[in-house]
Amino acid sequence: MSQKVLLNATEVNIALHRLACQLIENHDTFSNTVLIGIQPRGIFLAERIKLLLETEYNVKNIELGYLDITFYRDDFRRNDKPIEANRTKINFIVEDKKVVFIDDVLYTGRSIRAALTAIQSFGRPLEIELLTFIDRRFSRHLPIQPDYRGRQVDAINNEKVKVCWKENDGIDTVYLINS
Amino acid sequence: MSELSVKHLLGIKYITEADIQLIFETADHFKEVINRSIKKVPSLRDITIANLFFENSTRTRLSFELAEKRLSADVVNFSASSSSVKKGETLVDTVNNILSMKVDMVVMRHPNPGAGMFLSKHINASIINAGDGAHEHPTQALLDCYSIRERLGDVAGKNVVIVGDILHSRVALSNIFALKKLGANVKVCGPKTLLPKFISSLGVGVETNLQKALQWCDVANMLRVQNERMDISYFPTTREYTQQFGLNKKILDSLDKNIIVMHPGPINRGVEITSDVADSKQSIILNQVENGVAIRMAVLYLLASKIS
Numbered sequence: 057m058s059q060k061v062l063l064n065a066t067e068v069n070i071a072l073h074r075l076a077c078q079l080i081e082n083h084d085t086f087s088n089t090v091l092i093g094i095q096p097r098g099i100f101l102a103e104r105i106k107l108l109l110e111t112e113y114n115v116k117n118i119e120l121g122y123l124d125i126t127f128y129r130d131d132f133r134r135n136d137k138p139i140e141a142n143r144t145k146i147n148f149i150v151e152d153k154k155v156v157f158i159d160d161v162l163y164t165g166r167s168i169r170a171a172l173t174a175i176q177s178f179g180r181p182l183e184i185e186l187l188t189f190i191d192r193r194f195s196r197h198l199p200i201q202p203d204y205r206g207r208q209v210d211a212i213n214n215e216k217v218k219v220c221w222k223e224n225d226g227i228d229t230v231y232l233i234n235s
Numbered sequence: 236m237s238e239l240s241v242k243h244l245l246g247i248k249y250i251t252e253a254d255i256q257l258i259f260e261t262a263d264h265f266k267e268v269i270n271r272s273i274k275k276v277p278s279l280r281d282i283t284i285a286n287l288f289f290e291n292s293t294r295t296r297l298s299f300e301l302a303e304k305r306l307s308a309d310v311v312n313f314s315a316s317s318s319s320v321k322k323g324e325t326l327v328d329t330v331n332n333i334l335s336m337k338v339d340m341v342v343m344r345h346p347n348p349g350a351g352m353f354l355s356k357h358i359n360a361s362i363i364n365a366g367d368g369a370h371e372h373p374t375q376a377l378l379d380c381y382s383i384r385e386r387l388g389d390v391a392g393k394n395v396v397i398v399g400d401i402l403h404s405r406v407a408l409s410n411i412f413a414l415k416k417l418g419a420n421v422k423v424c425g426p427k428t429l430l431p432k433f434i435s436s437l438g439v440g441v442e443t444n445l446q447k448a449l450q451w452c453d454v455a456n457m458l459r460v461q462n463e464r465m466d467i468s469y470f471p472t473t474r475e476y477t478q479q480f481g482l483n484k485k486i487l488d489s490l491d492k493n494i495i496v497m498h499p500g501p502i503n504r505g506v507e508i509t510s511d512v513a514d515s516k517q518s519i520i521l522n523q524v525e526n527g528v529a530i531r532m533a534v535l536y537l538l539a540s541k542i543s
């Protein structure tokens with residue numbers, strides 16, 4: 057198993073700032089926008105972006121929620137390994153709000169399809185956008201594309217893209233892992 | 236560990252503590268789901284479940300049916316009183332006929348102990364025991380322990396007394412197994428005639444004085460007298476039972492601490508418990524009912540994930 061660094065800490069930081077600026081361009085003061093981190097790994101990116109917007113760009117009072125999609129997946133009972141659910145925490149109304157889904161890697165698009173169904177249990181958003189840190193091109197199974205992307209990566213099927221955050225793994229890095 | 240060690244849920248005695256903790260963690264997520272505006276998840280949309288109730292039920296049957304529908308499963312209901320069982324059809328025949336219609340899981344309540352175990356040896360579907368005679372009622376014990384965990388943080392180390400007709404109670408037996416597996420201290424309390432002879436071999440204390448039992452406990456689980464299972468007279472009159480073992484506000488207020496009061500239902504108000512206690516802040520009886528749906532969703536989800 058070999059591991060290659062796709063983005064180092066500096067490059068991650070630059071991409072995060074660019075994503076934050078792109079969000080501000082479209083959402084201004086976020087008065088009608090909410091951020092939703094997709095469990096399990098989108099929540100770290102979502103928290104970082106919220107922190108960045110609040111501290112470096114002075115956008116206050118951003119609503120952030122966590123959405124777990126385990127019960128909406130289309131591969132229930134089709135895997136060998138059972139899937140463990142994580143917490144859903146959405147303490148605000150999504151009805152008529154602009155929602156931004158935040159996830160670390162966009163691969164087949166099935167997680168986002170599940171998230172689109174899941175969010176309906178909370179209301180009818182005005183519009184939904186997708187922010188992913190890594191967009192794995194050419195590996196989509198569904199017609200789903202991101203509105204904001206950190207970096208586009210071409211990876212073949214048996215390669216895995218892993219996004220590591222300072223809070224969990226000590227350093228911000230994106231790895232390409234060949235198993 | 237993220238899957239159950241069993242294919243069926245026939246009794247608490249067949250599952251491990253790790254299984255119970257997994258069910259609790261899964262139920263936490265489903266409790267959040269049933270509090271949303273749209274209380275449905277699509278996980279079991281390709282599963283058909285048959286509810287086979289050969290004995291009366293309100294809570295359990297409704298609770299299972301709700302849990303199944305919230306998971307988007309297709310549900311068929313069978314009640315013995317309005318079926319061919321009256322014409323003499325056997326249990327295995329009844330179930331095989333239902334299974335021929337491609338039913339994946341069976342939830343069964345039956346008056347004979349071991350009915351679920353018997354069935355599991357003859358059919359392919361996953362079986363959940365919703366009560367078999369005076370043997371076990373596993374989902375009730377799971378929701379009872381889950382409710383204690385919700386209120387007190389943890390079941391381990393807590394003092395729990397089960398009061399009433401222990402002899403005929405499947406709720407008592409399943410609760411004893413579950414509480415012991417989770418590390419609680421358990422006592423049973425009731426008239427000597429309703430306490431099974433070798434109950435202490437399960438590791439539970441025995442107490443025939445209600446006041447002493449309540450003074451000791453953190454949680455009191457009050458049981459109904461199971462008249463329908465009584466073949467002989469176990470106590471002189473209901474009034475005498477109530478005088479010695481009924482829980483009322485006066486006794487509750489006389490205790491050193493605020494204990495939690497539970498009851499699996501149906502309540503005989505004025506017999507084992509008075510209205511002012513059943514409706515008091517210390518009673519978590521309605522929480523038990525709400526938790527019942529979440530627990531049953533968790534059990535159905537975890538067992539269904541093993542169906543290929």
